[in-house]
Structure formats: structure tokens, C-alpha cells
Amino acid sequence: MGTTINTIPKTMNPTAIKETAMPEADPINAPVERPADTVIEEGKTVGIPFSDDPKFKLRDVEVFYGETRAIKNISLDIARNEVIAFIGPSGCGKSTFLRCLNRMNDSIDSCRIKGSLLLDGQNIYDSKRDVVELRARVGMVFQKPNPFPKSIYDNVAYGPRIHGLANRKSDLDDIVENSLRKAGLWNEVKDRLDAMATGMSGGQQQRLCIARAIAVSPEVVLMDEPCSALDPIATARIEELIAEMSESYTIVIVTHSMQQAARVSNRTAYFHLGHLVEVNDTSKVFTTPEHELTESYITGRFG
């Protein structure tokens, strides 16, 4: 991890790092100041938003909460087996956009989605689409660790049991062990699989949630600020894990920490007030951002 930190641009001064490292900016510190002369042109994204081999092909996506337009005409490709980071100030729509990818917004009554969202060429929001199957392919890890109040084993076995992935008890044991190994948790919990998951530390709980998500062998893992409730050591552990996982999964991570985006992702997308302002290779975004707003944000002028 120590070496990748060099990708952070030199333009960042120490105070900026301190500010932007805050997991969730509170409303008082919410963006107040932004270059007044900057006009965001709707649907215009600078950088390289598209890919030759997209896992997700998202075009003209708009999301409404009641009358409010939370996502404004966003088009983006998410490539196969890449790690893409969504960054931006609070309330910019990055989590909303993320939750469209496995239809977690369905449970919010007032939420409407427009546009075309394709996973491997198939429409996610097709009325005939089986949400259950979609979510099995597109797993999710949440901001706050949310293990079920069950044993560690039952937490990981939850998904496989529901989807009937194991025919025998021994198969299930294998799935649980493999998932826990992939999440780097096996050595810590192998002797207490029957213990309550809620008794583990925050970092362990979050890794358990990752193990739980990968136990159903998803193709994509969505992570909504997975480290914001964790201390730096647990965060480092999860970032290592993301690096290992990137070989076999497509990962979309929302983060408030620009260092984290810089460390773990191949590409970075900068969101602003519901617009997708800039998408580019992570090193490019953090060294030579093309858009004025991106630059202001990563240098800590607001956000």
C-alpha cells in the first residue's frame, strides 16, 4: 500500500488531505464554495467514460426522488474486471448511482429511473428481469458493516443456502471456507465459526460482509463507502483485499477518501451535483485533471 500513495498529486497540501480524509462531511461543512464561473454542461463528461469491453453499459441515466432529479443524464461504461472509484462531495449522487446497478433503489417508493442500463448487454430494469438473479450477480457491500445477528458461518452461508449453491453440507462448508479465505478472515475465525457475527470488531464485520457477498460468486461487487466506519488499520486491510479481488471481479467503489480512490482504483469518476463531470484513469485524474471542478475538489478547495 505504501508505494501507491505516490499517486497523490503534489498539488495537495497537508490541510487538504486532512479535510478530504473525513469520511462523511457534515452539512455545515458541505460544499459552499465553488468556482462561480464554472458551468456544468448536462450530459457532457470529460475524459474517457466509455470502454471497448463494458460490463455495464449505462446511457442517459436519470434518477428522480419524487420531483427531485438526483442523477442528471449520466452515460458511463464500467469495464470488465476493472476497479472504478466514484468520488465527489456529499449529496452528489454517487451512492444513488451505485444503487441503480443492482436495483437497490427499488425499495424506495418515490424513486424513478430513466435511461438504459445494460449488464452484459441485458437491460437491468427490464420488467421481465429477475431482481433476485441480478443481485446474485451484482453483490453489494454497505457503508456500515451489517452482519446478520447470526453466527459467522450462517452469515456466509446465507446466500448460498438461498440460491441452493451447495448440494451437501460439505459443499457448503467449502464455500464458507473459500469465501472467508478470500476475504482474509479465515485464520481469524476458523475456530469460532459458531460465534455471533455481531461480536466481531468493525473491520472483521466488514470483511465478513465481503465474504458474504462473494459467497454467491457474483461477477460485480458494489462497495458503498466500505471503509468509512473503520479505523486506518482495518481500512488498509480492506484495501488490500480489494486489490486481491480485482483479479476476478468487477468492482465499483464509492469513497470519500481520495487517497483510497487513488490507491485501489484503475479509473476514477468524479460526480458533482448529480452530474458526472469527469472520468479517467485514476493517475490522470489525480495528477492532471481536465475539468476545473475536479481540480478544485481534489486539491481540497471545497467538499
Add this chain to the structure above:
Amino acid sequence: MQTADLLPLVLVLAAVAYGFAFMRSRAVAAPLGGIRNLKALPAYYAARAALWCAIPALIILGTWAAFEGKVIQDMVMASLPAELAPQSAGRASLTLSQISNLAAGKLDPAMVPEGISGAATLLQELREQSSQFKTLLVILIAVLGGTFAWTQVAPQINARKSVERTLQRLFFVCAAVAILTTIGIVFSVIFETFRFFEKVPVSEFLFGTSWSPQTALRADQIGSEGAFGIIPLFTGTLMISAIALLIAVPVGLLSAVYLSEYASPMVRSVVKPLLEMLAGVPTVVYGFFAALTVAPFIRDLALALGLEASSQSALAAGLVMGIMIIPFVSSLSDDVINAVPRTLRDGSLALGATQSETMKNVIFPAALPGIMGGILLAASRAIGETMIVVMAAGLAANLTANPLDSVTTVTVQIVTLLTGDQEFDSAKTLAAFALGMMLFIVTLLLNVIALKVVRKYREQYD
């Protein structure tokens, strides 16, 4: 002045004290440069004066009212000439009521002995004196208290703190009233129960299988001996409660699941209050619904199926009671299901679980303690319910396992034992207290067991 008139007077005095202390505290503060230089806001000085005025006066008033009657009575009785002094307690109360009736002018003085009418005059005098003295004392104490607090209004007195302390004590007294009342009820029941067990052996009460509490009133009367075995009553209670819970738990729970997980907000806002209205229907209405509609229907149905059924049945009472307690289960379950954190729900849905899988595997176990609480409340309600059973299940203490038979319950028997003419020292009347005690113990045990179960199986989330 009577106590009832003095009470508002004290409150008026307290209000006056409030006003004066308020003005004085402002006056004290003015030369110091405003109320910021006082230790407390003017309202606190004022409240302190009002409390000083009202509380001692009210304590005196209460004490006076409590002991006044007894003291005057004793003085009057002591004044009776020796030949009229009553020999027994019964005589004493008779003489006393003669005296007070005479004093109230309900009795002709010519009809009673000389000494009695003398005592009546004394009673009248003492009452007047007492009333005057009480009025004077209460007003004096109130004025003194208020004046004292008024003179104490000074920047260095922390009125805020003393008001806080007084209020704290007031809250404690209120809590103590509730607790003491409960303790009082328990003790009165316990004493009567012991008196009952002097007449009927405990073993017969607990293990007897026949219940017919009709005892002879007089020794020469021909009457049954009376049998006090509670087993038929408890089996009746348990059967009806079990039937009620069999209806209420599944229906209530599933409707709670529907309301919290599936119903749209519009449907929910209509259905939930409607469901809760079931709890607001008076039990007597349920009672005649059970007796006049459900019970005959069940009897006819049973006859059509070739079964023997009585016109009053445990089934009818249980069914209607089940309907009545649905809201206890559904409303509480709905609340606890809603209280399960959204993150757990999302976590399960994100793994590709359907809504009902999420419900069954995650939300239900997490909400179990609260749901058990709701069921328990419903069970206590079912065990204690009387009206429906009186009307629909009958009074016959049959020891039976057939829900189509008429049965009776503990509560119904308590009602029948204590209504109508009765003696307060017969086994029949005292049996009611013993039954009440048993009911109390059973409900308590149920609560304890349920708490243990819940603590053992709960899946805790934070």
C-alpha cells in the same frame, strides 16, 4: 370551611405567592443590572415561593382530613355516660351512627336516650370547631410559607436547584403511589387467601377436580358442602386462551408482516388504525357477538357435521377472544419489525434474497423478542378476559378437553362468587381471593418464562 373549599384557596394563595415572588425577584435584579445577575430566573424564585406556600399547607390539610373524623369520634364516645357506653364493637358502631344521624337531623331526638342527644350536640360542636381551626391553620401556614420564600428572594439563593429537588421528590411520590397500590392489592389478596385456606385445605383447592362453590348459608340449611377444586377452571381458562392465541398469533403476525413489508403507505395508513380499532371495541360487545352470533353458528355447524355441541362453547368464546387480541399481536409486532435496522434488510436483499426470505431469515429472528412481548401481552389479556367467556362459554365447571362443550374460567368464577348477596367470611366469597391469587401467580410465571425464552433465543442487533 370544608376541605374541598380550602383546596382551591390554597392554590389561589400559591398563585399569589408566585406573582409576588416574581415581581420581587425582578425588583431585586434591577439594581444589579438585570436578571442575569440572579442565580436563577425569576420564574424559579416564583415557583419556589408557590411551592413553599402550597406544600406545607396541603400536608397539614391532608393530615387533618385523615385524622379529624377518628379523633372527633373517640372524643364523642368518651363523653357518653357510663350506662350508655357500648359493650361490643357492633354496639359501638350502632351508637355512633345514631349519634351522627341525630346530629345531621335525620333522627327525631325524642326517640333516643338523653345521653345520645347530648353526644350529638357535642359532635356538632366539635365538627364546627375542627373546621374553623383547620381553616385558620391552613391559611396561616400557607401565608407564612409564601412570605418566608418571598423574603428569601435574593441573588445568592439558588431557587432553580431547590425547585428541581422538590420536583424530583414529587415525581418519586407519584411513582411510589403506583407501587404502593400494587403492593397493597397483593397483600389484601394474600391475607384473604390465607383465610380461605383455613377453611379449605390447599391440596383440595389445587388438585380437586370438581368446582361447585355453593355452601350453606346457615348451619340448619340443607345445602351442598361445596367443592373447591380449581382444575376444571384452569383447564377451561387454558383451553379458551389457547384457542384465542391460535387465532390471534398467526393472523396478527402475518398481518403485521403484510403491513410493515408489503403494504403501500396508503394502505398501511388505513388498515393499521382499523386493525387497532378492534382493541377499542368494548368486550361486552364482543361478548354478545360471541353469544348470539358465533356460538349458535358453531352449534349448528357441529350438528350438521354430526357432532354433539352445546349452545355455549369454549370454541365460540375462544374464537371471538382471538379476534379481540389480534391488534395486541399485530400492532406491537408491526412496530418491532419496523424497528429492525434497514441495513439488515438491505444486506439480505443485496444477496439476492426475496422479500419473504428476508422476512423469514433475517427480520423475523431479529424482531423475535418484541414479537414475543406482543404475544405475551395478548396471552395475559386472554387469561384475564371475563366478559366474552361469561356470555359465550357459560358457567358450568366441566372438566373436559372438548372445545364444543361449555366450560368456565377462573375470572368468570370470581365474578359469580362476588356478585349478588354474600357473606364476607364464607368459604365461597374467600375462594374468589384464592382464585385471584392463583391467576396472579400463573400470569407472573408466564411472564418470567417468556422473558427467559426471549433472552435465550434473541438475535441481537445493534
